[in-house]
Amino acid sequence: MNSNRDLQGTFHPASAPDYLPLPQLRQLQLQRLQSMVQRAYDRVPLYRGRMDERQLTPADIRSLGDIVRLPFTTKTDLRDTYPFGLFASPLQEIVRFHASSGTTGKPIVVAYTQEDVRDWTQAMMRSFLACGLHSGDVIQNAYGYGLFTGGLGAHYGAEALGAGVIPISGGNTERQIMILKDFGVTAICCTPSYFIHLIERAREMGVELKTLPLRAGVFGAEPWTEGMRQRIEAETNLKAYDIYGLSEIIGPGVAMECLHQSGPHIFEDLFYPEVIDPSSGEPVADGVEGELVLTTLCKRAMPMLRYRTRDISALHEETCACGRTLRRIKRISRRTDDMMIIRGVNVFPSQIEAALLAVEGTLPHYQIVVDRVKGLDELEIQVEVTAEFFGDTVGALEQLRQRLSHAVERVIGLRARVRLVEPHTLQRSEGKAKRVLDKRKL
Amino acid sequence: MKLKQLSVFLENRPGALSGACRGLADAGVNLITLCLADTQQFGILRLIVRDWAKAKEILMARGAVVKVTEVVAVEVPDRPGGLADLLEVFERAGINVEYMYAFTVKQEDLGLLVFRFHDPDRAVAALQAAAVKVVNEVELFRRFDL
Numbered sequence: 001m002n003s004n005r006d007l008q009g010t011f012h013p014a015s016a017p018d019y020l021p022l023p024q025l026r027q028l029q030l031q032r033l034q035s036m037v038q039r040a041y042d043r044v045p046l047y048r049g050r051m052d053e054r055q056l057t058p059a060d061i062r063s064l065g066d067i068v069r070l071p072f073t074t075k076t077d078l079r080d081t082y083p084f085g086l087f088a089s090p091l092q093e094i095v096r097f098h099a100s101s102g103t104t105g106k107p108i109v110v111a112y113t114q115e116d117v118r119d120w121t122q123a124m125m126r127s128f129l130a131c132g133l134h135s136g137d138v139i140q141n142a143y144g145y146g147l148f149t150g151g152l153g154a155h156y157g158a159e160a161l162g163a164g165v166i167p168i169s170g171g172n173t174e175r176q177i178m179i180l181k182d183f184g185v186t187a188i189c190c191t192p193s194y195f196i197h198l199i200e201r202a203r204e205m206g207v208e209l210k211t212l213p214l215r216a217g218v219f220g221a222e223p224w225t226e227g228m229r230q231r232i233e234a235e236t237n238l239k240a241y242d243i244y245g246l247s248e249i250i251g252p253g254v255a256m257e258c259l260h261q262s263g264p265h266i267f268e269d270l271f272y273p274e275v276i277d278p279s280s281g282e283p284v285a286d287g288v289e290g291e292l293v294l295t296t297l298c299k300r301a302m303p304m305l306r307y308r309t310r311d312i313s314a315l316h317e318e319t320c321a322c323g324r325t326l327r328r329i330k331r332i333s334r335r336t337d338d339m340m341i342i343r344g345v346n347v348f349p350s351q352i353e354a355a356l357l358a359v360e361g362t363l364p365h366y367q368i369v370v371d372r373v374k375g376l377d378e379l380e381i382q383v384e385v386t387a388e389f390f391g392d393t394v395g396a397l398e399q400l401r402q403r404l405s406h407a408v409e410r411v412i413g414l415r416a417r418v419r420l421v422e423p424h425t426l427q428r429s430e431g432k433a434k435r436v437l438d439k440r441k442l
Numbered sequence: 443m444k445l446k447q448l449s450v451f452l453e454n455r456p457g458a459l460s461g462a463c464r465g466l467a468d469a470g471v472n473l474i475t476l477c478l479a480d481t482q483q484f485g486i487l488r489l490i491v492r493d494w495a496k497a498k499e500i501l502m503a504r505g506a507v508v509k510v511t512e513v514v515a516v517e518v519p520d521r522p523g524g525l526a527d528l529l530e531v532f533e534r535a536g537i538n539v540e541y542m543y544a545f546t547v548k549q550e551d552l553g554l555l556v557f558r559f560h561d562p563d564r565a566v567a568a569l570q571a572a573a574v575k576v577v578n579e580v581e582l583f584r585r586f587d588l
Contacts, residue, residue, distance in 0.1 A: 385451045390509050
């Protein structure tokens with residue numbers, strides 16, 4: 001369609017930082033890290049307190065290696081400082097809020113200044129460029145719009161690229177397929193499991209995805225596998241690319257695969273990666289699996305110093321055939337905590353437990369069952385009926401079921417099916433309840 | 443004037459009902475009447491037995507959730523309009539019927555129904571005021587002994 005190589009994903013001026021010579025990149029990272037630490041120390045009491053405890057000042061960060069002297073930041077810190085406690089910018093400079101699941105009832109809040117939104121837009125634009133998208137592409141953005149960072153993050157990047165964005169958001173699979181076909185969509189953004197659901201639904205509807213101009217899928221927001229990639233690519237003509245990100249750092253666009261599909265490149269001029277042993281907190285050698293830790297190098301509204309992502313990955317230093325000097329991470333396929341990702345939404349069992357407890361004042365015996373039916377995640381909560389809950393009429397039990405279901409939905413933002421079961425039917429292992437049964441096969 | 447009824451929570455799956463019934467059968471408990479309310483997910487089995495305390499114990503020992511509720515047994519003429527006339531007694535008194543079912547026995551031209559009310563005492567009073575025969579436990583079991 002377009003013979004200009006600059007528009008074929010091989011090079012675009014916005015992608016220039018992807019190719020910085022290493023010494024220059026490291027120099028840039030150090031400068032940015034130093035000012036980020038200074039900003040965090042000056043403006044966020046939590047960071048200052050923790051650095052003071054270690055008798056550490058921003059001036060002690062003299063090399064990138066000194067980053068290990070900084071304390072870690074965890075999701076609990078975001079929860080404990082809810083809602084605005086980690087902000088480093090005054091509220092009048094905040095132009096955007098997003099929120100995602102905390103570990104219990106309260107969400108965690110993230111914020112952006114105008115410059116942060118600009119950086120994020122650039123990171124997402126570079127993500128699209130990395131997989132060969134350019135102006136003229138039609139991008140169907142099926143990530144959810146709203147408090148979730150996926151929708152707006154991808155939207156801004158695609159628009160900045162000059163692509164045509166279809167802000168369809170998540171859900172309504174039939175309409176997704178109709179638009180995919182009728183609008184000549186060339187790229188789609190969604191979770192990989194949702195795309196598999198789309199493939200299966202399209203087949204039932206008699207839509208042959210292979211005949212469409214769809215050539216790239218930007219898939220992320222949940223762990224997936226090489227097997228899923230192979231299946232998607234076998235059943236369509238698109239290439240499936242892995243995008244990585246998390247709200248605490250910025251949203252999608254922290255790392256993205258290039259045309260070589262050999263693991264997402266971290267946009268290292270914006271985010272500094274480390275991999276540590278999750279139990280000791282010590283760095284692991286290159287290529288060795290551990291917990292990914294990220295430090296924001298430019299985020300103004302909410303700097304994150306050594307944020308423990310709980311995602312298991314590894315850092316690859318070898319140069320990629322694409323020529324980018326950015327290191328690559330191994331695709332995330334599991335986590336160090338019990339967080340589940342259901343339809344792209346982060347869910348902690350503790351949130352569900354808190355919701356169930358709130359309904360009747362006592363905690364029923366329950367089990368969370370996650371399954372994937374036709375590519376779509378389904379969440380079912382089985383609750384054992386006890387004498388206190390049992391009301392003799394169908395209406396009373398249906399009401400209980402709905403109250404439980406609404407309570408869970410209010411907390412996690414996802415619809416959960418509640419199934420009432422007879423007492424003593426849920427699995428208990430060694431007397432301890434097995435709370436989560438994840439039947440999904442990735 | 444009221445009867446004790448056992449309500450048992452059952453999952454909607456093969457074997458749930460038969461398990462409960464087998465447990466009672468093995469202990470020699472005879473079911474005088476029963477009714478099963480069902481939804482897509484679960485059911486509620488409601489039972490009238492002679493020795494409700496024993497039946498409750500047996501069911502609970504099997505791990506079932508059992509609730510004891512009070513119901514009212516009412517005689518109704520076995521003719522067109524028999525039930526409609528009876529229901530008008532409740533309507534006039536502003537009493538809501540939560541659910542009802544029937545006994546399988548019949549005496550002469552009278553059928554026997556089980557009613558569950560939110561406030562059974564008020565219902566019994568309304569029935570007596572309307573000169574409708576309410577069958578008590580003693581009378582009920584005597585009929586079943588025949």
